[in-house]
Amino acid sequence: LLNIIVGANQGIGYYIAQALSQSKKPYQIIVGARNPERGNQAVTKLQATKSNENSTITTIPIDVSSHDSIVAAADTVSKTIGHLDILVNNAGIWGDNNSTREDWARVFDTNVFGTVDTFHIFLPLLLKSSDPKHIIVSSSMGSITMAEQAPRHPLATTASAYRASKAAVNMVLAEITKNVDGLRSWGVDPGLCATEFGGDYTRNKGRDPREAGDIARQCIEGERDDCVGKVVWEENGTGVRPW
Ligand SMILES: NC(=O)c1ccc[n+]([C@@H]2O[C@H](COP(=O)([O-])OP(=O)(O)OC[C@H]3O[C@@H](n4cnc5c(N)ncnc54)[C@H](OP(=O)(O)O)[C@@H]3O)[C@@H](O)[C@H]2O)c1
Numbered sequence: 001l002l003n004i005i006v007g008a009n010q011g012i013g014y015y016i017a018q019a020l021s022q023s024k025k026p027y028q029i030i031v032g033a034r035n036p037e038r039g040n041q042a043v044t045k046l047q048a049t050k051s052n053e054n055s056t057i058t059t060i061p062i063d064v065s066s067h068d069s070i071v072a073a074a075d076t077v078s079k080t081i082g083h084l085d086i087l088v089n090n091a092g093i094w095g096d097n098n099s100t101r102e103d104w105a106r107v108f109d110t111n112v113f114g115t116v117d118t119f120h121i122f123l124p125l126l127l128k129s130s131d132p133k134h135i136i137v138s139s140s141m142g143s144i145t146m147a148e149q150a151p152r153h154p155l156a157t158t159a160s161a162y163r164a165s166k167a168a169v170n171m172v173l174a175e176i177t178k179n180v181d182g183l184r185s186w187g188v189d190p191g192l193c194a195t196e197f198g199g200d201y202t203r204n205k206g207r208d209p210r211e212a213g214d215i216a217r218q219c220i221e222g223e224r225d226d227c228v229g230k231v232v233w234e235e236n237g238t239g240v241r242p243w
Contacts, residue, residue: 002011002028002084002129003220004077006062006118007091009033009042011195012137015213016088017057021046023217026054028081032091034063064091064114067121074121083128086220089115089169090137095161096200104161106233111165116172126183135216136173138231138241142166145242170231170243177229186219187231188212189241 003020007013020027027203031046032149033039039059062073077084091114095107115136126132140146141163173187190212195202215234218224224232233239 001025001220002030002077002081002085003088004030004032004073004084004122006032006064007034008088009035009038009059011065011197012190012193012209012212013088013090014042014046016090016135016216017042017046017213018049019210019213019217020220021052021055021057023055025221025222026052027056029055029057030077031057031059032040032062032071033059034061034091036061046212050072056096062118064118065109067117069149069227070118070121075127077115077122077125082125084122084125085129086129086135087119087122087126087134088135088216089118089136090135091115091138092165092197095191098130098159098161099157101237104164107161107165111162112168112172115169119172119176122151123180123183132183133220134176134183134185135219136169136185136187137216138169138173138189139166140189140231140241142168142187142231143241143243173229173231184186184225184228186224186227187241188215188219189231189233190215191234 005013005017008017017029031042043057052098060073063069092111100204109113177185190205193209194206195209208223227240231241233241
């Protein structure tokens, strides 16, 4: 199965690649990275920990804030392989400030426009697969129900661009599930993970991102077929986040 993970040189995307490379099922894993050197370094590390001899790991340059870069990546896959079985839209940023138009534009450009543009550009290749699958790495922070129930954060001032961006991709997930025949999509809520994403906060308070990598693997390997079109959390069966 040919699999491209966008934003996979570190963090949750990296551990999704690792979970697949340690599965009993073989994969052709492509690490999408905006910085080719970081992509190569990730491939070297993943080669050292992979446990399935039949899986391959390569890298491709892709920056989701550049339409041309996404088109070039899809062209390469089209010319070399001709189809795509699994697309993982993982690239995302937190965004420290939420007060100016520029802050909001930056977060939406990566998390929403980058996700949607990548999806649309790769969709023709996905539809050439006999069983195409798609994952958007979302967050419990995108749940309006959970945001309403959460206590007011001491540092919150008006509204969070990050929460709004993840609510937006949740709507994208609901829409493509309804509108794109033959494709199965899941949202994955990784939980708070120890990655570079939220600086010291996520690094110190987050859990092992391998656990998040395994949630994506469960979706890909048929263990979460009951949750297609939903934001999946880790408890099997019951682990779905409210919209
Ligand atoms: N960590 C958490 O607690 C948490 C919780 C819920 C949801 N999430 C979601 O999980 C996803 C991954 O985050 P993470 O925690 O793994 O963060 P991370 O450690 O900062 O990794 C983010 C990855 O995305 C890449 N990326 C960022 N902007 C990109 C762009 N324009 N084009 C291509 N790649 C880009 C980064 O590349 P570089 O290395 O080049 O920067 C990196 O590989 C995000 O969608 C995030 O919203 C994270």
